[in-house]
Amino acid sequence: MNVYDSERMYELMQPHGYIVTNNYDDADLIILNTCHIREKAAEKIYSELGRIVPYKINLYKKGKKLNIVVAGCVAQAEGKEIIKRQPMVDIVVGPQTYHRLPELLNTISNTSERIVDTDFPIENKFDELQKLRNINNPVAFLSIQEGCDKFCSFCVVPYTRGAEYSRPVKDIIIEAKDLIKQGAKEICLLGQNVNAYHGEYNNTVLSLDKLIFEIANLEGIQRIRYMTSHPADMTEGLIKAHGEVEALMPYLHLPVQSGDDQVLKAMNRKYNSTEYLSIIEKLRDVRPDIAFSSDIIVGFPGETDRSFENTLNLVEQVNYSQAYSFKYSRRPGTPGSIMQGQVSEDIKTERLLALQEILDIQQCEFNSAFIGKSMEVLIERRRRKDNLLVGKSPYMQAVHLLEDKYDIGNILRVNVFAADKNSLKAKSVQLLSKAAN
Ligand code: SAH
Numbered sequence: 001m002n003v004y005d006s007e008r009m010y011e012l013m014q015p016h017g018y019i020v021t022n023n024y025d026d027a028d029l030i031i032l033n034t035c036h037i038r039e040k041a042a043e044k045i046y047s048e049l050g051r052i053v054p055y056k057i058n059l060y061k062k063g064k065k066l067n068i069v070v071a072g073c074v075a076q077a078e079g080k081e082i083i084k085r086q087p088m089v090d091i092v093v094g095p096q097t098y099h100r101l102p103e104l105l106n107t108i109s110n111t112s113e114r115i116v117d118t119d120f121p122i123e124n125k126f127d128e129l130q131k132l133r134n135i136n137n138p139v140a141f142l143s144i145q146e147g148c149d150k151f152c153s154f155c156v157v158p159y160t161r162g163a164e165y166s167r168p169v170k171d172i173i174i175e176a177k178d179l180i181k182q183g184a185k186e187i188c189l190l191g192q193n194v195n196a197y198h199g200e201y202n203n204t205v206l207s208l209d210k211l212i213f214e215i216a217n218l219e220g221i222q223r224i225r226y227m228t229s230h231p232a233d234m235t236e237g238l239i240k241a242h243g244e245v246e247a248l249m250p251y252l253h254l255p256v257q258s259g260d261d262q263v264l265k266a267m268n269r270k271y272n273s274t275e276y277l278s279i280i281e282k283l284r285d286v287r288p289d290i291a292f293s294s295d296i297i298v299g300f301p302g303e304t305d306r307s308f309e310n311t312l313n314l315v316e317q318v319n320y321s322q323a324y325s326f327k328y329s330r331r332p333g334t335p336g337s338i339m340q341g342q343v344s345e346d347i348k349t350e351r352l353l354a355l356q357e358i359l360d361i362q363q364c365e366f367n368s369a370f371i372g373k374s375m376e377v378l379i380e381r382r383r384r385k386d387n388l389l390v391g392k393s394p395y396m397q398a399v400h401l402l403e404d405k406y407d408i409g410n411i412l413r414v415n416v417f418a419a420d421k422n423s424l425k426a427k428s429v430q431l432l433s434k435a436a437n
């Protein structure tokens with residue numbers, strides 16, 4: 001979602017004459033779009049700000065101004081503390097107010113004023129953002145839902161992103177059509193809790209499965225994904241859609257967090273391990289080739305050796321194609337941070353390593369199983385070193401090709417001849433669909 005928000009900030013600034021640069025040296029505006037989910041992510045901001053400050057001083061010496069903006073969830077959570085800790089920051093803007101960025105920059109132009117804008121505003125960010133998109137990429141992100149009302153006891157999202165909100169279907173369709181017109185072949189529908197989506201549509205409300213049917217009907221769309229889903233919101237309708245909508249890719253990120261029922265309860269996850277496994281089974285029934293990924297936290301307060309074993313058992317049963325795993329991070333203001341039974345760093349590290357060993361094996365085995373098989377690949381980019389093409393499989397694997405003759409946005413049939421943990425290698429066999437432009 002931060003990638004999506006960053007794209008929207010770029011689109012906001014473009015009409016004001018800004019273009020993107022990869023060098024701090026060339027910049028007169030630097031926006032750090034930040035993540036508050038774990039302590040490490042939040043702390044990184046201050047070291048990065050330390051790296052940026054000399055560029056500001058340099059420009060200042062030349063009589064010019066470099067504006068430094070901190071956006072995103074760290075901005076939301078820490079507000080004016082950021083300016084206290086790093087006074088060279090000009091603007092602090094939250095995830096629900098970044099549409100005001102041009103106006104805020106205008107206010108501080110030629111002054112030494114500092115602004116902190118972390119309201120949850122009355123006006124709707126999406127209404128204020130430009131209707132049309134300006135990102136031409138074969139794979140596009142589209143935010144359809146924001147915020148979260150689930151309040152898992154480890155998580156800051158409900159506090160930083162705010163209450164759950166679903167965008168109206170009409171607006172999503174306009175944005176999707178626009179993205180397709182600009183070359184998107186694959187659209188990933190985004191939300192902190194995307195399958196809780198319930199958007200307004202002609203005086204009724206559509207759930208995510210119905211929205212997926214609407215998007216699948218748009219001309220030119222080849223692939224649809226959605227993320228991130230909460231297991232408790234995997235409705236029968238959504239599960240069925242995986243067997244019915246051809247464009248819905250056979251891959252689902254469905255975070256389990258833990259395989260232990262007591263830990264899941266303490267996490268306030270609203271499902272148990274049996275219910276999670278039954279969702280996996282139902283999805284495999286309707287779409288036998290579907291691959292699963294997950295988020296797993298080790299060392300949540302109260303997690304014993306026995307509960308951790310239950311997590312390992314669940315991982316063995318699901319057999320993930322890949323998964324993200326984290327040591328529990330105590331986040332200020334969340335119920336988990338003050339729970340009894342905090343787990344030591346050493347034990348967290350030990351458990352993380354044990355878990356990652358199993359996940360790595362599963363990922364390698366998943367990838368190796370494709371050697372000698374054919375699959376469809378959407379070309380996303382060229383490798384910098386040799387211009388060769390890199391694409392994405394239906395199962396989210398990176399696929400490296402030996403060729404350079406096709407275009408970004410082409411969909412090819414390929415034969416896989418090698419695999420490692422992180423990618424597949426393949427040779428193209430046939431061009432299936434051309435790039436849109
Ligand atoms: N809405 C998604 C998760 C969004 S946060 C869901 O409900 O699954 C992304 C991931 O960060 C989470 O799935 C969780 O595994 C991890 N995470 C969130 N808070 C954390 C914390 N305090 N410590 C460690 N990992 C955390």
Ligand code: SF4
Pocket residue numbers: 148149150151152155156157158192193230
């Ligand atoms: Fe955080 Fe996801 Fe739980 Fe919401 S559902 S509180 S975003 S982990």
